[in-house]
Amino acid sequence: MEVELAYGKRSIKLxxxxxxxxxxxxxxxxxxxxxxxxxxxxxxxxxxDSLLEGSSVLFIVNDGYRNTPTSQLLxxxxxxxxxxxxxxxxxxxxxxxxxxxDHHLRNVFGKFYDRVSARVRSxxxxxxxxxxxxxxxxxxxxxxxxxxxFEAKRVCAxxxxxxxxxxxxxxxxxxxxxxxxxxxxxxxxHNLANSLEAAPMKLLxxxxxxxxxxxxGLVDVKKCLSFQIVMDxxxxxxGLFAGDIRSSFQRAVECxxxxxxxxxxxxxxxxxxxxxxxxxxxxxxxxxxxxxxQQAVVDGGTVVxxxxxAEGIGSQHFWDLANGWNRTDNRPGDGxxxxxxxxxxxxxxxxxxxxxxxxCELSPDQVRKVFYEPLNDLESLTNSKKLNYRLAIVHDAGxxxxxx
Numbered sequence: 446m447e448v449e450l451a452y453g454k455r456s457i458k459l460x461x462x463x464x465x466x467x468x469x470x471x472x473x474x475x476x477x478x479x480x481x482x483x484x485x486x487x488x489x490x491x492x493x494d495s496l497l498e499g500s501s502v503l504f505i506v507n508d509g510y511r512n513t514p515t516s517q518l519l520x521x522x523x524x525x526x527x528x529x530x531x532x533x534x535x536x537x538x539x540x541x542x543x544x545x546x547d548h549h550l551r552n553v554f555g556k557f558y559d560r561v562s563a564r565v566r567s568x569x570x571x572x573x574x575x576x577x578x579x580x581x582x583x584x585x586x587x588x589x590x591x592x593x594x595f596e597a598k599r600v601c602a603x604x605x606x607x608x609x610x611x612x613x614x615x616x617x618x619x620x621x622x623x624x625x626x627x628x629x630x631x632x633x634x635h636n637l638a639n640s641l642e643a644a645p646m647k648l649l650x651x652x653x654x655x656x657x658x659x660x661x662g663l664v665d666v667k668k669c670l671s672f673q674i675v676m677d678x679x680x681x682x683x684g685l686f687a688g689d690i691r692s693s694f695q696r697a698v699e700c701x702x703x704x705x706x707x708x709x710x711x712x713x714x715x716x717x718x719x720x721x722x723x724x725x726x727x728x729x730x731x732x733x734x735x736x737x738x739q740q741a742v743v744d745g746g747t748v749v750x751x752x753x754x755a756e757g758i759g760s761q762h763f764w765d766l767a768n769g770w771n772r773t774d775n776r777p778g779d780g781x782x783x784x785x786x787x788x789x790x791x792x793x794x795x796x797x798x799x800x801x802x803x804x805c806e807l808s809p810d811q812v813r814k815v816f817y818e819p820l821n822d823l824e825s826l827t828n829s830k831k832l833n834y835r836l837a838i839v840h841d842a843g844x845x846x847x848x849x
Contacts, residue, residue: 470845475682480501501532504533515555587625600814603672608645609645614654622661634660636786646848671686712742713742715840718748720750732788734839739799748800770789
């Protein structure tokens with residue numbers, strides 16, 4: 446059989462021998478796409494029509510690293526009231542990501558960008574002067590939040606919910622924490638991801654998710670209306686949930702589990718993970734494909750991430766961290782956990798059980814530096830002489846999760 450995988454601006458076609466057992470996984474397609482009428486009904490059920498009345502609204506929206514259909518929500522709001530976008534302000538929930546480019550902003554806001562651009566700001570996690578203190582977390586660290594949240598009378602968070610490889614799921618609380626908080630708070634949270642108990646589609650018993658919830662508890666969320674969106678395999682809106690930030694997130698999680706989760710009855714010798722934009726831009730982001738599928742490979746098996754990584758390995762900080770990594774102790778060379786440590790420690794820990802590999806445009810030395818094996822010839826893995834050889838092809842592996 447022939448299998449086609451997206452790869453950068455082109456695709457790769459693989460011929461799979463007949464004697465190989467192949468299962469193919471992808472996000473599901475929703476039953477009926479959500480449209481304007483369903484949006485209006487959800488808005489009314491949430492008692493959120495007051496959002497369209499009175500003074501300005503602060504919209505908190507994702508940056509360009511999420512496929513959140515922000516512009517579609519803005520279009521529907523504009524249909525409800527043609528003045529709301531003109532009296533609104535917008536804050537990009539960047540977390541620790543770099544400031545969005547003009548290209549990213551145009552992708553986020555679509556046709557509305559020129560209309561709203563003068564009222565768009567981006568959060569900067571290292572600018573403490575732009576934040577106020579919320580309190581302290583369980584580690585005794587001070588937690589900050591962007592001042593704009595405190596100053597706004599009405600807040601509307603627009604998020605999308607997909608599996609997240611160590612937070613359990615994106616969306617919900619992540620618009621505020623880590624989206625609008627300080628770098629040190631995010632670092633303390635992300636250092637908990639060095640534990641493999643922090644896993645995709647897992648909230649209970651996940652140290653990262655539980656810490657996020659604790660920090661959210663420091664925020665007055667009563668004034669925040671939340672729209673949580675679930676996209677399906679065709680990039681249609683399969684679920685849209687409005688209400689307070691906790692309940693809307695939980696409802697979206699249930700929908701996302703049906704769209705993105707697959708429970709497998711047996712493990713595979715090899716799993717090929719197709720990573721789609723925007724996660725295929727660099728290796729740092731593409732790791733999500735490995736994380737979402739690694740549980741479903743046999744001991745001694747191979748997970749291959751298929752991602753061009755045209756933007757390189759990731760940040761200079763990530764590269765510097767890898768250069769000084771103590772592979773034996775699986776910690777940074779100075780013995781202290783730093784932001785990004787989890788990216789390296791998790792893959793190095795996985796190597797005890799499986800072979801993480803990647804098919805990309807990076808050099809073999811770059812790939813091996815961060816604990817992957819380079820793989821130029823994908824078909825070499827499909828020509829195994831092993832009896833009962835099992836192969837899984839996972840489309841959109843940055844969001845599709847295989848669970849055992």
